[in-house]
Amino acid sequence: MPGMNIRRALGAFSAVVVAAGFAVTVGAGVADAADDSKKWSDHFSQFTRTISNVNPHSGETITVTTKFQRKAGGAVEYIYNVRDVHPACLTVVSAKVGGKSYGIDSKGDDWAKVKGNIIKWPVYPMFGPELPGFKQSRTFEFTYRVGADCDRNVALDTGMRYTGSLGSGKYSTKGPTIKVALDTSTTDLAAAPSDVQVDKSVSLTATVTGGAKGDTVEFYDGATKIGTAELDKKGVAAFEWTPDAAGEHTLSAKFLETPHSKGSQSGVQTVQVPVPDAETTTVLTGPSSVQAGVEVSFEAQVSPAPEGGIVQFRDGDTDLGIPVPVIEDGKASITHTFNSGGTHDITAVYSGAPGYSVSTAGAVTVTVTDTDGVPGDGGPGDGDGNTDDGGMGSPGNIFGS
Template sequence: MSGRNIRRMISALGVVAVTVGFTLAAGDVASADQGEVSWKEGNTKLTRTISNVNPHVNERVTTKTKIERTGGVVMYLREFTDITPTCWEVLSAKVNGESYSHGTTAGAAQVRGGAIQWPIRGLVSKNSRTIEFTYRVTDSCKRTDTVDTGVTYDTSLGKGGNKTKGPKVTVVKDPTTTEFGDVPDGVQVGHSVPLTANVTNGAQQIVSGDVVEFYDGTTKIGEAPVGRGSHYWTGTAVLDWTPETDGAHSLSAVYVETSRVARSESSKRTVQISPAPDAETRTVVTGPSSVQTGAEVNLEAQVSPTPEGGIVQFRDGDTDLGIPVPVDADGKANITYTFDSAGTYDITAVYSGAPGYVGSTAQPIRVTVTDNDGDGGTDDGGNTDGGGTGSAGNIFGS
């Protein structure tokens, strides 16, 4: 292989290496949304690059404008002005990598050189000048508004530039993250439980009063304002939730976007809700303390709290008195009963229970039954106490 071919191969490999290196660098820059425009003004070519055209608040952005001559006489750059959003704060300026002092007005940063300080040649000893400014994006920037950028310059050959040539820039909404908080164990249907969402703003402080929505699957179950957390960029929203059904519930939280802040959604958290325990009941039976044989008496049971359904069976010891009686809307059940023989009877009432209610048995009351002598005396009519419901000592319950 000739020396010329070897040199050609080395040169080609060099081009490949440079291309690969540029691709990797471009990939890195692309993640920051770099923007670039080029244009010519006569024999002057300008290439303007902005490191990130979609920055967040507090991020730093660098603009670079390369000025070169494609022909003609030497041109001396004397003044250069960088046009950016008025809400960007200029931090530094450089010309060909060397730091320079800068002047600022609203939306413009400027550097100045001497009459022959910055020559730009296009033929003999061809060179260029790269003017670089670094800015901080301030909180006064409106989010999602697209703003033009550009440059103006003054040279020994006259003035030039374009204030809106670009690249265009847009300050994006503050990024946020939302994390769903822990849920206590043992949550039951009908019992309130606090749900929490912890929010972090990646750029600025949390605004108290912003809203977090809480979801069970795709169903919104409520919303709550964000309160400031232990750090100015964190916040917490709390919602008291009362589940209505048992089983697995997929819960999540969404930080609602505003004109300044981006939406974010937590991961889903599966929470197991237990059925509500059946309510305990208390049954009390009432009736006369004494009665004569053959006389009808009323026996009544009261179930508390008032259940929704169920039956009551009245009993004498272990012997049923009649058939079970439904509990009415007031939690009461009663029967009319006739005792056929004299003696003492321990009367109780057994509530069966119902969905959501536990059954219960009343403490017994004692009823004394005497024979009806049929003489129309004080025993006539059966009830020796005038048909009352018994003394206070006869009213018991469990």
């Protein structure tokens, strides 16, 4: 009878012991992945191994699927365990057998294993249409997460090993291989300070995603490289820039490609560096000795003659009157009367103006004598109960004396 003949044929298949190989398929779980398969035979065993994404990025997951089949004429084989071999930089996440989740029995740096028993996973020969209860293939899936420590753009071997009722198979480098793609990166240049000046350094900072501590960032002014800096642990590179000329500067930062990451470049930032202020000098002239109660003049000469600004005359730390505007020839002057004897250090401070720097004159030391011709002690009062330590200065030629 036909049914009896089928049962006898199946019984004959299970009675034959033949050394056999196996098939593994590896699949990946990335939507836009580039998959690859490797198919081979070993005696009556046929194997198909598929990796879902052979060009993954760090942090992505891939799935490796091994499919075991037996050719017609071979015997049924029971699969006892499957050890999937992978690059050490991959971390096993999960496993499936026949599409159903299955626990990892054990694992090492470069392998992960699932284990059944002597009757759990039979694979029957492909003698015709698959009948219920007589599976002609078995699939074993391992899902991995790609580590940041994987070498990039280098062929990394994969494979598998197994043990079954007909012996064992070792295909540790059978493939397919995978190549972990370079990480992408982005570079952002922070806004430069608003007070950039010629010959004064300012800090430029670039933040890179996708880089690592110690990676190099180059800084540019137009097409000219102005310096380099390394990323810190937060992905920031800082460079001290000293503009050497006034005018428009176009700044950018470039992250150089590394063995792990692609390079990237920031947008261009335009910075206007103003023409630097002219350096001024202020010279004070006035008498070195004077008698108390006698009006004297002090004159400040600012060079080069600025367009605007004021001069504040001072006796030590005390202002002498109000600030005096600088006139066209760079001069400013005051008149002043000392009311008591003593020694006074007179200075003049130029405030600066658009295009002109601040400057301070060297002190002129004035010795003031009392009306009887004897120098005073420089202390407050004039001996007659007057505690005024000198009258307020009178701006000369402008406000009267």
